[in-house]
Amino acid sequence: MKKLEERIFKFLMIGSTALILSLLLYILYIILMKGLPSLSWEMISQIPSGGFYLGKEGGILNAIMGSLYLIFFSVLISLCISVPVVMYLNFTLRRKSKLAAIARLTFDVLFGIPSIVYGAFGFTVMIYFGLQASLFGGIIAITLLIIPVMIRSIDEVAILIPNELIEATKSLGATNYETIKVVTRQLLPGISTAVLLSIGRGIGDAATVLFTAGYTDSIPSSLLQPTASLPLAIFFQLSSPIEEVQNRAYSAALVLTIIILILSFSARYFSRRLSKNKI
Amino acid sequence: MLKGRLRKDRIARHYMLTVTILSMFVLVLIGVGLLVKSLPIIQEKGLWTLVSTSNWRPFKGDFGFASYIVSTLYVTGIAISIALPLSLLTSIYIIEYASPKILRAFSSVVDLLSGIPPVIYGVWGTLTIVPFISETLAPHFVEFSTGYSALAGGVVLAIMIIPLIISILMEVFGAVPKEMREASMSLGATKWQTVKKVVVRKSIPGIVAAVVLAISRAFGETIAVLMVCGNFTDLPKSIFDACYPLPALIANNYGEMMSVPKYESALMFAAFLLFFIIVVFNVISRIVLIQIDKRYQL
Numbered sequence: 001m002k003k004l005e006e007r008i009f010k011f012l013m014i015g016s017t018a019l020i021l022s023l024l025l026y027i028l029y030i031i032l033m034k035g036l037p038s039l040s041w042e043m044i045s046q047i048p049s050g051g052f053y054l055g056k057e058g059g060i061l062n063a064i065m066g067s068l069y070l071i072f073f074s075v076l077i078s079l080c081i082s083v084p085v086v087m088y089l090n091f092t093l094r095r096k097s098k099l100a101a102i103a104r105l106t107f108d109v110l111f112g113i114p115s116i117v118y119g120a121f122g123f124t125v126m127i128y129f130g131l132q133a134s135l136f137g138g139i140i141a142i143t144l145l146i147i148p149v150m151i152r153s154i155d156e157v158a159i160l161i162p163n164e165l166i167e168a169t170k171s172l173g174a175t176n177y178e179t180i181k182v183v184t185r186q187l188l189p190g191i192s193t194a195v196l197l198s199i200g201r202g203i204g205d206a207a208t209v210l211f212t213a214g215y216t217d218s219i220p221s222s223l224l225q226p227t228a229s230l231p232l233a234i235f236f237q238l239s240s241p242i243e244e245v246q247n248r249a250y251s252a253a254l255v256l257t258i259i260i261l262i263l264s265f266s267a268r269y270f271s272r273r274l275s276k277n278k279i
Numbered sequence: 280m281l282k283g284r285l286r287k288d289r290i291a292r293h294y295m296l297t298v299t300i301l302s303m304f305v306l307v308l309i310g311v312g313l314l315v316k317s318l319p320i321i322q323e324k325g326l327w328t329l330v331s332t333s334n335w336r337p338f339k340g341d342f343g344f345a346s347y348i349v350s351t352l353y354v355t356g357i358a359i360s361i362a363l364p365l366s367l368l369t370s371i372y373i374i375e376y377a378s379p380k381i382l383r384a385f386s387s388v389v390d391l392l393s394g395i396p397p398v399i400y401g402v403w404g405t406l407t408i409v410p411f412i413s414e415t416l417a418p419h420f421v422e423f424s425t426g427y428s429a430l431a432g433g434v435v436l437a438i439m440i441i442p443l444i445i446s447i448l449m450e451v452f453g454a455v456p457k458e459m460r461e462a463s464m465s466l467g468a469t470k471w472q473t474v475k476k477v478v479v480r481k482s483i484p485g486i487v488a489a490v491v492l493a494i495s496r497a498f499g500e501t502i503a504v505l506m507v508c509g510n511f512t513d514l515p516k517s518i519f520d521a522c523y524p525l526p527a528l529i530a531n532n533y534g535e536m537m538s539v540p541k542y543e544s545a546l547m548f549a550a551f552l553l554f555f556i557i558v559v560f561n562v563i564s565r566i567v568l569i570q571i572d573k574r575y576q577l
Contacts, residue, residue: 006470009368010471013368013371016368016369021388026407027395027399027438031399034406080298084291084294088292088295088298088299089299102303103303105565109558109565112492112495112557113561114526114553116501116526116553117550117557120313120550124316147305175285175288176288177287178288200394200396204397204398206397211533231396234399234402235398235401235506238405238506250402253398256396257395257399260395263394264390264391268387
């Protein structure tokens with residue numbers, strides 16, 4: 001009887017593990033099979049021309065470039081905020097500090113806030129300052145979204161740095177700032193993984209950019225112009241009744257998935273290679 | 280020389296403190312911002328009327344959120360009831376039974392799944408789940424369903440929250456000290472009895488925390504749900520009916536809200552509602568998880 005129960009549950013456990021694994025493969029398979037037929041060089045190298053949304057020529061270069069602009073600037077800004085925050089929490093404050101504990105809780109909560117709320121909030125702020133949907137608005141919203149991702153992910157590595165390293169540097173007469181410069185080297189794998197993670201989170205999110213960045217057929221040439229983005233290109237084209245346009249949504253989905261997979265694998269690669277510097 | 284170094288140190292310290300406080304302040308700012316924006320509608324209608332009536336006619340000034348709230352609960356409920364058993368079984372297997380090699384391989388599967396953007400899940404859902412429901416599943420139960428339904432939303436959401444639940448559960452189960460397992464086995468318990476009576480029982484707070492976190496994630500998920508749910512303003516009668524969760528409402532109506540009085544305030548109220556519930560849920564479950572971490576570290 002005891003054995004039977006264990007056997008049933010073991011069967012169920014292996015079954016559900018296999019199910020989750022096959023779900024991943026199934027999702028990738030469907031996206032690949034649907035996206036591949038209409039994926040072409042034209043698709044990713046041209047901006048939409050007249051009649052694009054009726055199934056005529058053009059590509060999604062506007063969305064690809066838009067997404068790249070958005071994510072590049074957002075990551076840059078969030079790095080300037082996240083790295084100092086992690087440094088402060090780990091190397092300036094004491095390990096058992098109250099402020100650090102509250103800060104970590106706050107970032108955990110911020111991490112859990114859905115992107116639609118960031119989008120709605122970003123939009124309200126933009127209205128307050130009289131801004132239209134623009135590249136700038138999108139950058140702000142995505143920055144807010146990825147700061148907690150970045151902080152949490154760098155913090156995970158920073159917390160593992162041995163206290164002795166910090167004490168050794170300080171005992172040699174280094175100031176706090178100089179200690180941080182030394183420790184940064186140890187943090188590089190964490191930072192690069194965090195950057196890749198937040199690119200993945202930011203580039204794939206539609207709800208934040210829906211109101212803040214808008215949508216347009218051209219590549220933006222200034223911060224105040226609206227910009228297209230990949231997730232929205234997929235979302236809008238899929239809702240079209242015309243088949244060619246829908247097919248384009250599938251291949252745009254494939255492009256986005258490939259970007260995400262590359263990011264995910266390089267995150268793994270980087271964190272393994274750079275961790276050789278670890279002590 | 281020393282003066283210069285100290286000045287640099289002071290500047291760095293001030294900068295770090297400022298950005299830390301500022302980025303923590305974002306949480307307060309979002310809450311206050313959304314609340315201020317939603318105050319006009321709360322004052323006009325009263326909180327209870329807003330959440331308990333289901334009349335939604337923005338052009339006439341009727342804003343009842345009940346059907347959106349019910350839809351959100353519906354979809355979330357379906358998602359949790361699918362995701363929780365699967366995640367529990369899987370994470371117990373991975374932590375207690377599987378070899379370290381499988382553990383490592385499976386962590387990458389979880390990472391990959393959690394990295395896939397919502398919009399891709401949405402595309403996948405419209406291609407697979409929606410036709411499956413309308414052609415295969417629904418005809419057995421109801422006369423007609425387009426497939427764009429609460430069930431489709433629930434299934435897609437389930438798949439999206441599974442990686443979140445599993446990664447927390449793996450940590451929670453891993454935090455149970457090895458000695459406890461050994462003590463149980465040395466008293467003659469089988470492996471399964473140990474898992475059931477020691478590991479799972481010890482982990483109940485952690486499991487609850489994981490579920491609460493997953494619920495709050497499911498509440499806020501927008502695009503994927505929006506793509507498969509049908510978005511029809513009415514109280515859903517069965518899981519095969521279209522539904523319209525709160526985040527989808529916000530996302531769909533942002534374009535037109537500027538022209539209608541009070542519409543913006545109503546949508547901001549929806550956003551504030553989401554924000555408030557999610558913050559409360561997150562704070563509770565994070566504190567539980569931190570306690571678990573502390574208890575076993577000492």
